[in-house]
Amino acid sequence: MTQPDDEPGPAGKTEPGVGPHPQPWPDDPRLDPELLAHGDRRNVVDEYRYWTVEAIVADLDLGRAPLHVAIENWGRDFNIGSVVRTANAFNVAAVHVIGRRRWNRRGAMVTDRYLQVVHHDDVDAFATWAGEHSLPMLGVDNIPGSVPLEGRALPRACVLLFGEESDGLTPAAQRACEAILHITQHGSTRSINAGAAAAVAMWAWAIQHT
Ligand SMILES: C[S@@+](CC[C@H](N)C(=O)[O-])C[C@H]1O[C@@H](n2cnc3c(N)ncnc32)[C@H](O)[C@@H]1O
Numbered sequence: 001m002t003q004p005d006d007e008p009g010p011a012g013k014t015e016p017g018v019g020p021h022p023q024p025w026p027d028d029p030r031l032d033p034e035l036l037a038h039g040d041r042r043n044v045v046d047e048y049r050y051w052t053v054e055a056i057v058a059d060l061d062l063g064r065a066p067l068h069v070a071i072e073n074w075g076r077d078f079n080i081g082s083v084v085r086t087a088n089a090f091n092v093a094a095v096h097v098i099g100r101r102r103w104n105r106r107g108a109m110v111t112d113r114y115l116q117v118v119h120h121d122d123v124d125a126f127a128t129w130a131g132e133h134s135l136p137m138l139g140v141d142n143i144p145g146s147v148p149l150e151g152r153a154l155p156r157a158c159v160l161l162f163g164e165e166s167d168g169l170t171p172a173a174q175r176a177c178e179a180i181l182h183i184t185q186h187g188s189t190r191s192i193n194a195g196a197a198a199a200v201a202m203w204a205w206a207i208q209h210t
Pocket of ligand 1: 138140141143161162163164165166167168169181182185186190191192193194195197198210
């Protein structure tokens with residue numbers, strides 16, 4: 001890469017990404033002529049600089065984890081975007097949104113372009129889907145009866161299901177899970193936010209399986 005990672009922007013601020021690619025351009029069908037010509041300011045790892053979205057998705061598809069992440073969405077939880085972004089960082093198989101179809105995309109920072117986000121009407125529909133794909137469902141919440149995530153062996157192919165910021169996992173979701181795992185806390189707050197919990201849980205899965 002001959003371009004610097006950061007170049008001064010119009011206001012004298014440093015813009016992320018890389019500028020136009022010097023000529024001659026590499027002969028590579030994965031590269032996007034628009035990005036080569038104008039620079040690539042996207043939040044992508046250096047390996048994918050100037051690649052088309054389609055080429056990045058195809059490459060990610062080759063190495064997706066067999067981990068699925070699901071979150072209940074009854075009130076358009078603002079955490080879903082953050083969950084999607086982290087799910088992209090861990091290259092999970094898919095994110096499943098249960099309940100309302102619409103979700104607040106802001107926190108995703110367009111990472112939803114790089115993975116499947118699948119909608120399911122309710123927990124029953126999702127549980128049926130998970131059963132058809134032989135995926136055990138593990139709830140993640142700190143509720144009576146939950147067991148520590150720390151030290152727990154997680155299945156390689158599975159679903160981690162998260163609840164909403166306001167109420168946590170619904171009773172239907174709790175019933176559908178074969179276990180509910182909590183992240184042990186040591187302070188005074190009742191819980192961490194769902195986006196943070198999802199990041200911890202995905203990392204816990206990743207250190208066992210990657
Ligand atoms: C803000 S919590 C709300 C519910 C929580 N059970 C309570 O009593 O306050 C929202 C979601 O974040 C996740 N979460 C937050 N803290 C957690 C923890 N310590 N362990 C596991 N999950 C947690 C769970 O998925 C939960 O459904």
